[in-house]
């Protein structure tokens with residue numbers, strides 16, 4: 525339970541890791557100091573034994589003199605030399621330390637650790653030396669009291685140091701983890717305040733280059749996208765409601781007028797015709813809205829197949845020919861060679877219908893509309909629809925593909941559009957892997973160009 529927070533877990537891991545390091549390090553120090561003390565003691569023992577051995581090999585008088593000197597000048601020396609069963613020499617410290625008792629046990633090994641009855645630790649080395657007439661036994665000792673004290677000091681320092689170091693590590697780790705994780709808490713608090721209504725808020729980014737900064741930046745980008753799509757949805761809903769209300773209002777007022785007056789059959793028919801016209805407009809609008817919301821939700825079914833663009837254009841021209849003829853317009857198709865593109869014919873056809881419908885709508889009577897299918901220099905398929913309409917200003921060219929955008933609201937509504945046709949067209953082209961562009965000059969007609977990979 526205590527480890528619920530990342531801060532606690534980080535602190536724990538950090539403390540455990542550091543404790544293991546400290547333990548190993550302390551163990552290493554203890555081991556190293558103890559080994560070097562032992563080696564030093566052994567070396568001393570060896571050297572002293574060798575010195576005495578050399579003395580024993582001298583002539584008897586010289587030997588006694590040298591031993592006496594050794595005992596006199598080196599007060600730290602502790603040794604005993606036996607000549608057979610007689611004691612040849614024993615230092616004062618040997619006698620005072622009660623080291624004679626050492627031989628009470630049957631000590632045969634050359635090196636011993638022994639504690640005297642008064643509790644002093646000794647390290648001893650015994651060596652047998654034979655010369656032609658004598659057989660000596662040298663026993664040299666070293667008082668290890670100081671070495672033991674040093675080791676005890678090391679152990680005490682380690683025992684005090686380890687818990688202190690672990691405590692400092694824990695506290696420091698807890699503080700550092702808290703400091704490092706502080707931006708996360710800030711982000712969580714801020715994210716909790718961001719709602720669908722207040723999507724303009726952003727998470728605080730302290731340092732955009734560290735991990736948390738990058739996370740906050742990514743979240744902020746997501747919030748920005750969410751805000752954008754919420755905003756678009758809100759605008760879409762409000763524009764859609766607005767567009768739906770106009771024909772409904774017209775139907776209602778036409779109906780009221782029809783009811784009020786004492787109409788004859790002819791006037792009634794006119795009222796009904798007008799209502800049907802508005803109903804048609806409503807149906808078209810609802811169809812467009814449905815297409816767009818399905819597109820947004822990704823619910824449109826696609827069945828891509830290799831389609832000849834020229835044949836598809838000819839088919840669409842056939843459908844709209846009647847409308848063009850009504851206005852005395854000439855519709856031409858220029859498709860010299862078959863150009864195949866891998867598209868969903870149904871959505872792509874919708875795009876062409878919208879473009880050609882606009883061309884017919886905006887081109888004055890007796891004007892000319894041309895459809896051309898060709899291959900570009902880069903090897904792309906290009907489909908162009910050129911009309912002799914009023915043209916589109918540069919600033920409007922970038923906006924006509926937006927939903928509900930109409931250049932001249934009154935004029936466009938009269939011809940039945942809600943500003944959704946080109947939005948649907950752009951979606952239909954892009955979903956088929958292509959792009960759409962417009963080239964136009966006011967008063968000089970427009971060319972809508974679809975470019976598709978083949």
Ligand code: ADP
Nearest residue numbers: 882886913924930931936941942943944945946
């Ligand atoms: P609508 O269905 O109302 O025509 P569109 O999305 O198809 O809506 O077109 C948006 C606007 O672009 C229209 O209001 C119209 O003013 C302008 N437009 C579209 N096509 C043409 C064209 N071929 N010539 C001139 N203006 C055009």
